[in-house]
Amino acid sequence: LSDRITGSFKSLRSKGRLSASDVEETISQIRRALLDADVALPVVRSFTAAVREKATGAVASKALNPGQQVVKIVNDELVEILGGETRELDLSRRPAVIMLAGLQGAGKTTLAGKLGRWLRTERNRKVLLVASDLQRPNAVNQLQVVGGQAGVDVWAPEPGNGVGDPVAVARSGLARAEEYGYDVVVVDTAGRLGIDEEMMRQAIDIRAAVNPNEVLFVIDAMIGQDAVATANAFQDGVGFTGVVVSKLDGDTRGGAALSVRGVTGVPIMFASTGEKLTDFEQFHADRMASRILDMGDVLTLIEQAERTWDEQQQAELAEKMSEGSFTLDDFLVQMRQLKRMGSMKKIMGMLPGMGQYREALEAFDESSVGRIEAIVQSMTPAERTDVKILNGSRRQRIARGSGTTVQEINSLVERFEQARKMMQQVSRGGGVPGMPGMGG
Ligand code: GDP
Ligand code: MG
Numbered sequence: 168l169s170d171r172i173t174g175s176f177k178s179l180r181s182k183g184r185l186s187a188s189d190v191e192e193t194i195s196q197i198r199r200a201l202l203d204a205d206v207a208l209p210v211v212r213s214f215t216a217a218v219r220e221k222a223t224g225a226v227a228s229k230a231l232n233p234g235q236q237v238v239k240i241v242n243d244e245l246v247e248i249l250g251g252e253t254r255e256l257d258l259s260r261r262p263a264v265i266m267l268a269g270l271q272g273a274g275k276t277t278l279a280g281k282l283g284r285w286l287r288t289e290r291n292r293k294v295l296l297v298a299s300d301l302q303r304p305n306a307v308n309q310l311q312v313v314g315g316q317a318g319v320d321v322w323a324p325e326p327g328n329g330v331g332d333p334v335a336v337a338r339s340g341l342a343r344a345e346e347y348g349y350d351v352v353v354v355d356t357a358g359r360l361g362i363d364e365e366m367m368r369q370a371i372d373i374r375a376a377v378n379p380n381e382v383l384f385v386i387d388a389m390i391g392q393d394a395v396a397t398a399n400a401f402q403d404g405v406g407f408t409g410v411v412v413s414k415l416d417g418d419t420r421g422g423a424a425l426s427v428r429g430v431t432g433v434p435i436m437f438a439s440t441g442e443k444l445t446d447f448e449q450f451h452a453d454r455m456a457s458r459i460l461d462m463g464d465v466l467t468l469i470e471q472a473e474r475t476w477d478e479q480q481q482a483e484l485a486e487k488m489s490e491g492s493f494t495l496d497d498f499l500v501q502m503r504q505l506k507r508m509g510s511m512k513k514i515m516g517m518l519p520g521m522g523q524y525r526e527a528l529e530a531f532d533e534s535s536v537g538r539i540e541a542i543v544q545s546m547t548p549a550e551r552t553d554v555k556i557l558n559g560s561r562r563q564r565i566a567r568g569s570g571t572t573v574q575e576i577n578s579l580v581e582r583f584e585q586a587r588k589m590m591q592q593v594s595r596g597g598g599v600p601g602m603p604g605m606g607g
Contacts, residue, residue, distance in 0.1 A: 242456055294353060297337055322336070385410075389414055
């Protein structure tokens with residue numbers, strides 16, 4: 168998903184002016200990418216409609232850098248649809264009750280441990296986990312294991328305390344918590360592979376018995392297109408106040424997360440990112456948006472470039488390139504600009520079609536810009552304009568003057584010649600093979 172969206176951003180960014188059809192093209196690329204990532208159709212529709220409206224406005228206003236504006240609009244809309252601000256858990260009563268619901272295997276029991284640990288260490292709360300999943304033979308034991316890892320207590324049914332009756336276990340667990348001064352009770356419940364009435368009935372009964380502050384609906388990020396149906400069934404059945412997206416560590420495309428919030432309107436509160444209890448964090452819409460769009464890098468790049476890149480200078484350089492009068496001085500100017508833009512490798516890696524130069528990029532050492540400066544400054548104006556006059560004795564003089572070696576000068580001259588050749592090819596309009604976006 169992120170590759171394709173950043174791909175469409177790259178082509179946008181390279182344009183100085185945007186037309187309505189550029190906007191449409193971008194929107195249709197994003198639309199396809201979202202659908203491929205299993206984002207639900209209604210969510211995709213409202214998303215693209217909002218982006219279209221705002222982007223069209225940005226283009227019509229003839230604003231500076233419309234491409235960048237569109238990128239920002241897409242990001243902002245995504246943050247919006249993912250829920251905007253992070254919502255805190257409601258822990259207002261004592262004990263506060265948090266009930267977990269979701270399909271079997273979604274990650275509820277693991278979440279109980281994660282939440283228990285997080286509440287204990289990050290919120291300084293005394294936590295009791297309650298084992299109201301009596302469906303699976305090993306479920307109670309599993310909760311006891313994660314409770315032990317989390318360093319929190321577990322309420323498991325014993326004879327007289329509701330063996331075989333999950334509702335009674337929940338009720339007795341809450342009574343226990345009240346009696347022993349627990350701050351938070353986390354109720355683990357049973358799930359099925361599919362949604363069925365009996366399971367939903369049980370969840371509703373448990374809910375009625377413990378009157379939770381929060382019902383957290385746990386959903387596996389890899390669930391794909393079933394996300395909407397499942398979320399709707401739980402929303403219509405037991406109902407929920409928050410969403411936890413689990414298994415975000417996998418090869419997930421983020422579609423389920425987008426869909427659930429978009430369709431139910433209930434905020435995503437936590438993200439589970441692994442099997443360990445520490446693989447858990449509060450959900451931040453802006454970070455998820457970046458993750459989906461891989462935009463952290465893209466936005467930073469644009470901002471850095473904006474701050475430092477002198478368009479005038481660029482235009483001059485482009486002219487020199489096409490005239491073939493590009494000199495070492497110009498080369499130095501360009502190196503300095505690139506250096507100012509931040510990490511050279513990162514930037515070059517973002518240019519469309521630079522993949523084939525990755526090896527050369529890996530070898531590029533940013534600190535070498537300083538040495539290049541020294542070398543060029545030790546040259547006479549004539550030498551900078553025409554490297555062909557650099558014979559052996561001139562090279563030795565420059566090496567001494569710049570505190571470098573003849574080998575370094577040789578390699579700089581070689582690289583400069585390569586760059587000039589490449590630029591001439593580009594400016595002739597044909598473009599370098601395999602470097603779309605840089606040609607024409
Ligand atoms: P439940 O049936 O809803 O209680 O689900 P479990 O908590 O038993 O989790 C089912 C499986 O998913 C277990 O093997 C967990 O270790 C695993 N699991 C849970 N959360 C995550 C997660 O965030 N990432 C990964 N990779 N695995 C998870
Ligand atoms: Mg479980």
